[in-house]
Each structure stands twice: as C-alpha cells, then as structure tokens.
Amino acid sequence: MAGEYSATVSSRGLDQAPPSSGLRRLVVVLLNLLLVGSLVLFFALPGPQERSYPQREPVRFWHMWSGEWKDVVDGIAAEFNKSQDKYEVIALSVPGASADYKFLLAVAGGDPPDCMAQWNQVIPAWADQGMLVPLDTLMSPAEWQDFQASAYPVALKIGCYKGHLYGVTTGINIWGCYYNPAHLRDAGLDPDNFPTDLDEVWAWGQKLNRYDENGNLTRMGFLPGWCQMYVPVFGGSFYDPGADQVTIYTPANLHALTWLADKHKELGYDKVVRFQSMLNTGGFSTEWPFISGQYSITVDGQWRVEQLAKYAPDLKYRTAPIPPPKGGKPLAGWSNGNFMIIPKGARHVAGAWEFIKFWSGVENPERAAKFYTRGGWLPLSPKIARAPVYQEYLRKYPQFKTFLDVLPSENIQTSAPVPYQVFLGDMIGRADDFAMRGTLAPAQALKDLERNVAQEIERRRRFGL
Amino acid sequence: MQSNRTGYAFISPWLLGFLIFTVFPFVASIYLSFCRYDIISPPAWVGTANYEELLAKDPRLWKALWNTLYYASVAVPLGIVAAFALALLLNLDVKGMSVYRTIFFLPNIVPAVATSIVFVWILNPQIGLVNGLLRHIGVEGPAWLNDTKWAMRSLIMMSLWGVGGSVIIYLAGLKDIPASLYEAAVVDGAGTWDRVRHVTIPMMTPVIFFNLIMGIIGAFQYFTQAFIMTAGGPEDSTLFYALYLFYRAWRYLDMGYASAMAWVLFVVVTTVTAVVFRTHRKWVHYGG
Numbered sequence: 001m002a003g004e005y006s007a008t009v010s011s012r013g014l015d016q017a018p019p020s021s022g023l024r025r026l027v028v029v030l031l032n033l034l035l036v037g038s039l040v041l042f043f044a045l046p047g048p049q050e051r052s053y054p055q056r057e058p059v060r061f062w063h064m065w066s067g068e069w070k071d072v073v074d075g076i077a078a079e080f081n082k083s084q085d086k087y088e089v090i091a092l093s094v095p096g097a098s099a100d101y102k103f104l105l106a107v108a109g110g111d112p113p114d115c116m117a118q119w120n121q122v123i124p125a126w127a128d129q130g131m132l133v134p135l136d137t138l139m140s141p142a143e144w145q146d147f148q149a150s151a152y153p154v155a156l157k158i159g160c161y162k163g164h165l166y167g168v169t170t171g172i173n174i175w176g177c178y179y180n181p182a183h184l185r186d187a188g189l190d191p192d193n194f195p196t197d198l199d200e201v202w203a204w205g206q207k208l209n210r211y212d213e214n215g216n217l218t219r220m221g222f223l224p225g226w227c228q229m230y231v232p233v234f235g236g237s238f239y240d241p242g243a244d245q246v247t248i249y250t251p252a253n254l255h256a257l258t259w260l261a262d263k264h265k266e267l268g269y270d271k272v273v274r275f276q277s278m279l280n281t282g283g284f285s286t287e288w289p290f291i292s293g294q295y296s297i298t299v300d301g302q303w304r305v306e307q308l309a310k311y312a313p314d315l316k317y318r319t320a321p322i323p324p325p326k327g328g329k330p331l332a333g334w335s336n337g338n339f340m341i342i343p344k345g346a347r348h349v350a351g352a353w354e355f356i357k358f359w360s361g362v363e364n365p366e367r368a369a370k371f372y373t374r375g376g377w378l379p380l381s382p383k384i385a386r387a388p389v390y391q392e393y394l395r396k397y398p399q400f401k402t403f404l405d406v407l408p409s410e411n412i413q414t415s416a417p418v419p420y421q422v423f424l425g426d427m428i429g430r431a432d433d434f435a436m437r438g439t440l441a442p443a444q445a446l447k448d449l450e451r452n453v454a455q456e457i458e459r460r461r462r463f464g465l
Numbered sequence: 466m467q468s469n470r471t472g473y474a475f476i477s478p479w480l481l482g483f484l485i486f487t488v489f490p491f492v493a494s495i496y497l498s499f500c501r502y503d504i505i506s507p508p509a510w511v512g513t514a515n516y517e518e519l520l521a522k523d524p525r526l527w528k529a530l531w532n533t534l535y536y537a538s539v540a541v542p543l544g545i546v547a548a549f550a551l552a553l554l555l556n557l558d559v560k561g562m563s564v565y566r567t568i569f570f571l572p573n574i575v576p577a578v579a580t581s582i583v584f585v586w587i588l589n590p591q592i593g594l595v596n597g598l599l600r601h602i603g604v605e606g607p608a609w610l611n612d613t614k615w616a617m618r619s620l621i622m623m624s625l626w627g628v629g630g631s632v633i634i635y636l637a638g639l640k641d642i643p644a645s646l647y648e649a650a651v652v653d654g655a656g657t658w659d660r661v662r663h664v665t666i667p668m669m670t671p672v673i674f675f676n677l678i679m680g681i682i683g684a685f686q687y688f689t690q691a692f693i694m695t696a697g698g699p700e701d702s703t704l705f706y707a708l709y710l711f712y713r714a715w716r717y718l719d720m721g722y723a724s725a726m727a728w729v730l731f732v733v734v735t736t737v738t739a740v741v742f743r744t745h746r747k748w749v750h751y752g753g
Contacts (some may be wrong), residue, residue, distance in 0.1 A: 101715050125718065127503050214605065216591065233503045273611045278591035323694065423656050434700055459518060463501045463511060 032265060050295055056088040059351035062103065063117035065267070068310075072374045073117070080358045087351035103343070106107065107131055112343040117170065119338045121421040126341070127161040128419035133342040139355045150381040152407055154335050157414040165362040167339030168360045173301045173375025174403040174412065175333050176228060177201070177320045183208055183219075183296035189319060198224075198233065198325040201297060202263060208296040209267075214347035217275040221379065222297040223267070224260055226427075227432045229299065231256045231356040232332040232413045233324050239416035246416050246424060246457075248450040249443075257442040259325065261435040269438045286311045303401035304378025305326040309397060332411035338377065377402070378407055427452050498724035508721065526726065528701050529709040530733070532617065536705065536736075537684035540624045545676055548628040549669070553661070564637070570629040581693040584623050585610065588643030602637035610695055612700045620690055620703060631676050638672035639665070669747040678738060685734045706730055 053060070065073050067415050072091050077091040092113070094102055100120060106112045109116070126132050127399060136144045147165070148156065152172065159167040181191035187207045195201045203224025204460040212218050224230060231238060236252030247253070264272050279289045290298050291312045291365055308315055324330050361384045364401025369387035372379045385404060393402050406412065415421050432448040434440040440448065473480070474548055502509035519526050555566050572580065587594045588609035595605035607615040645663050655663065688707040691697060697704035697712075710730070714723035 104504050104718070128717075129503060131505055270608065270612075273608045274590045277589055277608060277611045420717070426712075426716070430701070433698065437699055437700065439613065455522060459522070463514065464509070465501070 001212060006079040006261075013278040018030050024431060051088065051090070053085075053088040057348055057351050059087050059089045059115065059348050059355055060113040061089050061091045061117070061352070061355065062094050062099070063091060064099045064119070065117075066093055066095075069375065072371075074373050075374070076359055077355075079405060080355050081212060083358065084275055084354070085292070087348070087354060089351075089355050089377070095283060097247060107343050107345060109219065110345060112345050114348045115340055115342050117338055118167065119336060121336075121415050121425055123159065123166050123341070124157055124161050124417045125341070125419045127164070127166045131344055132166045133344055134166060135159075135168060135353070135356070136343065138349070142441055143362075152375060152379075152381060152405065153339070153410060154412050154414060155380050157417075158335070159339055161417055167341050168356050168362065169339050169380045170356075170360050172335060172337040172379070174335055174406050175301050175322065176402050176406060177425050178290055178295075178300055178304060178317055178399075179297040179320070179321055180290070180293065180295075181316055181318060183293070185294075187221075188464055194318070194320045194323075196323045196359070198323050198328065201323055205297055205438075214269070217267070218269050219293065220275055220295050220298075222277075223272065223295070224263055224299070226299075226437075227260055228415075228428055229322075230260055231332045232334060232411055233322050233326045234259065234274055235324075235332075238424070239413070239415055239418075240429040246453055247451060249446045254443060254446055257432070257435050257446060260432075261438070261442045266437045269436070273437070276426045290317075291315060300401060302378055303376040305397050305400045305403075310449065317399065319399040319411060321402060322405050328409040331406045331409035333413075334410045335414055378403060381395045382412050382418050384415065420460065423456055424453060427456075494724040494727055497721050498728050500721045500724075500726075501620065502720040504720055505718075510668055511721065515714055515722045516729075519725055519729065525701065525704065525709060526706075528708045532702070532704055533651055533685055533706040536621060536687060540621045541677065541680035541684050543621065544628050544631065544680055545622055545673060547692075548627050548631035548676070549635055549673065551628060552639060552666070555632060556639045557566065557637060559670060562648075564631075569632055572626050573629040576690040578693060580623075580626065582628075584619075584695050613700045613739065616699060616702045620694070621662040623690065631680075632674060633737045635669065635672055636644045638669050643670045667750045667753070671693045672739075673749055674745055674749045677741060681737055682734060685730060685737075735742065 023448065027440040061077065063073055073093075074091055078090050081087075089292045099116075099118075100122065103112065103116060123132070127134075133276065136147075144165075151169075154172055156165075156170040156175075158169055158172070159165050165301070177194070178193065179194065179203075184191040184204070185206075189204055189207065195204060201222055202224065204218070208219065208221025209217060210219035231253050234252050234256035236250055236256050237247060238253070279294060288300075288304065288307070290296050290300065290304070291308070305319070308317065321331050322333055324332060340360065342352045346352060357363040359368060359371055360380050361372075362380070365383040365390070366378075366387045367379065369384050369389040371377075372384060373389060373393040379390065383392060385407075394404065416424055418424060427437070427449055431440075431445040434448075435442045435445040471546045497508055499510060499512060501511050501514075502508040551569060555562065555569065559565075571690055588594075588596075589609040590606065590611060593606075593609070595609070599606040607617045610616050642665065646668065647660055649661050650664050686707050687705045688711065691703045691705045691708050692711070695703040697708050706726070707730070710723050710726045713726060
C-alpha cells in the first residue's frame, strides 16, 4: 500500500511541480483562520432566545403567528410574564406549514412544548390519540361548570371532544359579508338596504361585475363559494351531533352545493378560475382583493376589520351577516378559531394553564378583553365582550359588531368532531372543487364524497382505530 | 489495517449519519408498512392490510401513480431531447460560448422552491408572462396551473427549465468523443447530420442512458414543485405519488400506509429501472 502511494506521488511529481512551501503555508494559515473565525462567530452570536427571567419556571409556548401578529402574541406573553413572578412564558413562532409535524415529532420525542396555540383541525385527532391534556381536569368541578355556562356555544364546539375540553379559544373566527358602498352606489344600489336574501345578494353581484374588452372579469360583484361555509346557511350540515355521525348526501347539503355550482356556471367556470388566479392572495394583509377593489361584496372573517383599520384606513366599507336563501337559516355559517392546547408530556402544565387562563380570559375577562381587541379576535365569552375595553373597540369599529352579533347564534357550525376531521375537510374541499369547476354534477360530487368517507370509516374500523 | 481504521475514522460522521438516518429508517419502514402507526402510539401489527388497502381500495393512489407515470414518460424523454440538443448547440465553436453555457446552467442553482413560486406568477392566466406573450400574437392562453387539463402539462414544460444540469453532463460526453471518428466520417463523405446520427448519438448513448435512469428515478420522486404550485390540484390532476405519500404520512398521520406506499414505489422504480437496464445492451454503445 505504502509503496503504491509513494509511487503515485512521485509520478505526479514528474509532470506537476509541487506548490511552493510559502504558498502552502499561506493556505494552511488562511484555512485555520477561517476555522477559528467560524467557531468564534458560532459561539459569539446570541442564542435564539435569551431568558428574561432565568430564575422562573419556563413555560415553552409555540404558536404559528408571524409578522404583525407575532408582535401581538409576544406582547401578550410579555404581559403575562410581568403579571406574576413564578413563570416565564417563552414564545416561539413556528412556521405554520410545518408546525403540526414539528409538534408531533416533539411529542413523539418526549420533549413537547408546554402549550401551543393552534388553529388547524387537530383537536379530535390528537385528543383521540391521547396526545392532549383534558383541560377540564385542570379545573375544579365548579370552574368547569362555570366555563360551560359562560363560553359561547361555538367555543365549546371547537374545544371539546367526547365531553372533555382540549382547547381553550383565544379568538373565534366568524365570517360575514364585507361590501363597498361606493361600488354599490355606482351600480345604482342602495348600501343602506343590503339584501336579506342570498339570491338578492347574487343579483346585486351581477350588477356589480365588471369585464375587460376580452370579456374577462376585472371586478367580481359577489362570488359565493366554499360549501362548508354555505351549507349551514342553506340549513344543511356535515355532522349530526345527535347521532354523532357525519352527514353528507342530504337535501340541504345538495341544495347548497347545487346553488353554488350554478352560480359558478352562470359566471363561466373558466372566467371564475381566471379571475381568482389573478388575485393577490399571498397571505399578506395588504393583498386582500377587497382592499384593491377587486371584490364589491365578499365573505371574509372578522379579523379583516382590524387589518382594514391598519392598512386601508380610508376605505369605506360595511359588514353584514351572510343572508340566508329562502328556507335557509339566518346568522349561519362555519366557524373555526385559535385555541390553546397542552400536550401530554408537557413539563410545566400548571404554568401553561395559568398562561391560557390569562390570555383567554377564563380568569379575568376584563383584563383579557384588550388582548382580543389587539388581534381583532372574537372573545371566548360574553363576559369579555361586555368589558369596557371591548365595548370601546366596538364603538371605534362598528363593522366588527356584525360578527359579535352572529357569534352566539346556534346556526354557526364547526367542523365535524371526528378523529378523521382533516381527511373529511380535504374530501369536502375536493368535492367542492369538482362541483365548482363543473367536472362533476353536485349530486355526483356529494355521492363520491359520501363513498370516500364511508371507505375511510370502514378502514378505520378494520384497523381498530 | 491501521490506515483502514484511520480512513474509517475520517468517514465515520458520514457513516454514522448514513446508518442512523438512511439505513435504519429504510429497514424500519419495511416493518412499519405492516403496521398501523401514527408516530405517537407504538406501531400495531396489521399484517398485509395496508398493502391490500392501497392495491384494491384506494382509487386516489392509482390516480397518483398514473399521474407520476405520465409525467415520467413525457418529461424524461422531453428533457433528454432538449438537453441533448442544447448540448450540441453549446458545443459549437462560437465566441463567448462559456457565457451561453453559464446562462443555461444558471436555473440549476436556483432552489426549486424559489423557481416554483416564480413559475406560479409566470403561468398566471391573467397577469402572467406566458399568457401576456401569447396575447401579443392574438392567442388567449389557458389557465395553466388552474386548469385541470393544463396543470400537468405546465409542470412538464417547467421541467425543461432545469435541463442545464444534464447539459453539462452531455457536454462532457461530447468532449470525450475522439476527433478521429469524425475525421474518418468526413473522409467517408458524411455530412453534418450523418455525423450526428452515426457518430455523436451512438457515442453518447452511455451518457443518455445515465441521464435516462437518473431522470426516471427523479420523476418518480417528483414532489417539491407539485407541493408548492398546485398541492396536487386542480381535481387531483397533479397529485403525484410522492405528494400523496406525504399527505398520507403527515396530514393523516398514516405512517404505516405511507411506508407501504413507499415500498410499492420502490418496487415500481426498481422494476422500471431493471427493464430499462435490460434494453441497454441493444442501444448503448461503449466504445471510443
């Protein structure tokens, strides 16, 4: 071996002169400097998070907010840390796209955060797998009773699974109509008399549509879509709480999907697709097409009120609940929310629970009211809504009241509380897509959906899930 | 012996990483494919249920497999032809050729995620560059990624963006063809096309073969662009096998099923590669 090696070296030496010793030394010195420099930089840079109160019990809190929202969340954590001297909440923003995987791996690895703010459809699945601490077990029976009596019904629907509370809401989302009065007046419509019938809103939308010379839509008057939102408005539902069963192919659900698909057909499937793909929907608040005037009437969530105040303070707009069609249900729609969970295996459950009570207002509704107003969030309970800070917010932004008025409605539905909720949501979205593009008749889309879900239920049964 | 130990010591970080992060998951996935496993609970043995499910009861899997096969059978040959043609052009003796070569290679150093996001805008039906150019010649382009019929074609077209890497390999191969073969062909009266047809292409077949195999394997693992640009839509038209596998694993926490899917993919890729390998004696020429 050694002989071969030296022979190679000597043969190289014949046709290639070795580098001078001075050059070699220079290269070695430079490499060493690079190595030392990298090490110094590595250790000199501050760690990702400095503890402000190292003597306190740390409460590691993960959330998915970024940008302007992250500042709000960091502010709430800082206020909690100031409010007491036992715990320190260390907030960490985890990118939304991978937050669930990171959380799952952290739980599986035995090192989960102490609490997490979620908004994905995770409670039924994670609770079913025994990953979450039932939060009602952290309350006394009287507290739990009081919680159930005081929270908005939708907060309980979002947070509960099989009789236990796994998530406490820190902000409920309700959708309603936003409309631009200037557009309406230009089209000869009276913004003071917004329709109370969904078909009438559609008729208004037709008068508000604008097209370019090629016949492409440049402004959408009103585009109804997203069947999960409209099914409750038509009196339908994807879940029967009495029977604890998913319901799909029902007359009301079919009516809703057919109505929506018909409207897309009327506008032209291709025209709708082209219009929607033109919109800036990168997720930044300022990109909302309603701000740029591309929608005259649109259905969106209450948090837009706060964003409009920040980014389009001069835009004149009004809000209204989604009107039902004839035979439909008023003050209806789909809702979700931000909720706090505590994973099993969390090291500082007590601290996490203190933080959740602090933010959500379980403990002190008046104090928590200001947190809700900072993010434009709907509160956990009417007690918070009645707080002076919240009332002041409503006076400042009267458009927000529309959503607060819808909040107690029993016609507001949430996603079916079944362990395969994510699968169900994806499949409903898929059926929606097939129907809105005209590929499948609404009845067929719902039948296919029903078959897919039945197969999944059967599979879960076979696998003992 | 001593020198071997030193060598192993030097490569031990890589070896350990390979054993822990590649070999172990690879072997574990065989076991997991026969289990129900959601990451949190311990795996529970279910026998061949996952395989039965995916082979007989999951139409989306077959849709995903079909999409992947379609992509592989169109994008890979198209990429080979485009890269080879480009390499021939970039092999010409023209002033400033290194600049052209650099230009064609540049897309390869842009991360796939960034490229995907840029292409979402380029292919925007209303305000995108492609339809803007088409409009100039009086053609109203399709809705590309938003159109069920065009989404897959869009991804195939986009795959040509990254042929720069293959071009470099073809260029190296072209440089390796002995000049004597061309000289002999000229003496025999061969024209330009004849030289390409009877000298260049046969001499390049080992390189084409290499690119074909790598292209097939890459196509079966196609994920990033579809994940970012279409998420499998519209209407499952770009639901690739690897993407569906990812959804099954991480969205539905069905690791056992995803492991079974991965092994089916492994068998499919191995079979296709083996079939291509069997044909190579007939058309790949090792010489020169």
